[in-house]
Amino acid sequence: MRDFAVAGIPTCRQVKDMTKIKLGGLKLWEGGAQVVVSSVREEQGLAANVSGPLAAEKINITLLSHVSGNRWPEGGTALCVTRALGASCSTLLKLSQGELESLRLHTDVSIISIFPHDQRLDVFGRLLVAMVDDGVEVRGLATSPSAIAAVVSDRTVERSIDTIFRCFEFPSYASAAAWRAGWRRPDRPVAEIIASYEERLIKTYGVVEEPDLDLWLLLLSFPDIANLGAALGELSRFGLRLPFLVALPGAGEKLLCALCVGTIATDEVERILNAHLPGRMFHRWSPVAALFLHGPHFGDRHGIAHALIQTLERSDTEIFALSCAVSSMSAVISAEDLPAATGAIESAFSVSKARG
């Protein structure tokens, strides 16, 4: 176990003696593969190059994260599918990308989701610091309106569960052992569903707009993830919220991370990121807006991410970042594109709109 000393946030060992943060639950999705496209050929669009080919082959995506490289030197897309589909998915994307070296396939990933995060920076901060502290290799992060989904290698799943139980408590499970006993029991009812929904208009439980955000882009080494966690922990003291975060494998061994915080706190965020990540490459794009499509059964059906991406691209909305996890989809776009994007989504999906 490593014990990074990071100012402003407890180390994992210290967390053991601290009050744990109460959450609602956690889920584990095992047997996955992660396909990473480091440089999406965005001139043709994400729909044509990534989501379209997978939708055409009816490949269901369990998690999708994307950071645009159009306005930033680093960009990429990472998606998780069942292990059996990893190779086909990789081949399809190679055919559409035409650049073999930009694509990586990992066939040993699992996704652990904790919820609800309630957009609390201290929840994100503690999770990131503790995972690095325990040597858990984070291969990706994605948020839904309620959950944080962490992509980890299969060999670190058990350690990740232990880490999570050291930092958080769950009403239904007294310990990691109790969770394992419930989750992994041999007669566990089948909880997975792969349904083929055939609606004329895809239903969502609601679309929430969140304007007035800064999008922060960072390229992080493994220890830097803990420093980012420390920064988020410190920012939590300002009463800020974190509505959006994705991270995916970037160049080298680094993690490309995109997160949104309200424009009201631009100066504080910049100061604290500089303090915790001195000399690191980061970039801000502002003002942006986030659109959250609550529960259109992303993860249970193929083609749903493609429907959103295609809808936004057809309305000339540039997607800065995308997080599709659990059952929802979240997109970060330019603030000026918000009316057109919302209109397009309301035409393409069956929605009830609420302002965030």
Next chain:
Amino acid sequence: MARRYVLIVDDDPDLVETVAMMLGSKGYEVGKAYDGVEGEESIKKRRPDLLVLDVMMPRKDGYKLCAELKGNKATKDIPIILLTAVGDAVPSTTYTHADGKATEADEYIPKPVDAKTLVQTVDSFFT
């Protein structure tokens, strides 16, 4: 007058949060549970005025919990709305399910749920 207490039991945290937000904005007090066992424990602690129950969940599925509640004198009167992934929009699913109607739930709403329909259905039990 006391607010009606609705318990939502679903292993999809996004659905739970969204439905909680919708019902909360309509004046309901909302409880949340993320699987059948947690739902059962929650009901023991506080009896809900209505239960919104998913079918496919880890540890204990919605059919089983529904059948147990309807078979128990103390809980059989709690109205239950079952959310099922079997409906017109779902021609195929890998889930093998028993006949949900045998569970004697009071109402069935197919997933994907129409938000307005769900709220109207909840309202209908109290008007």
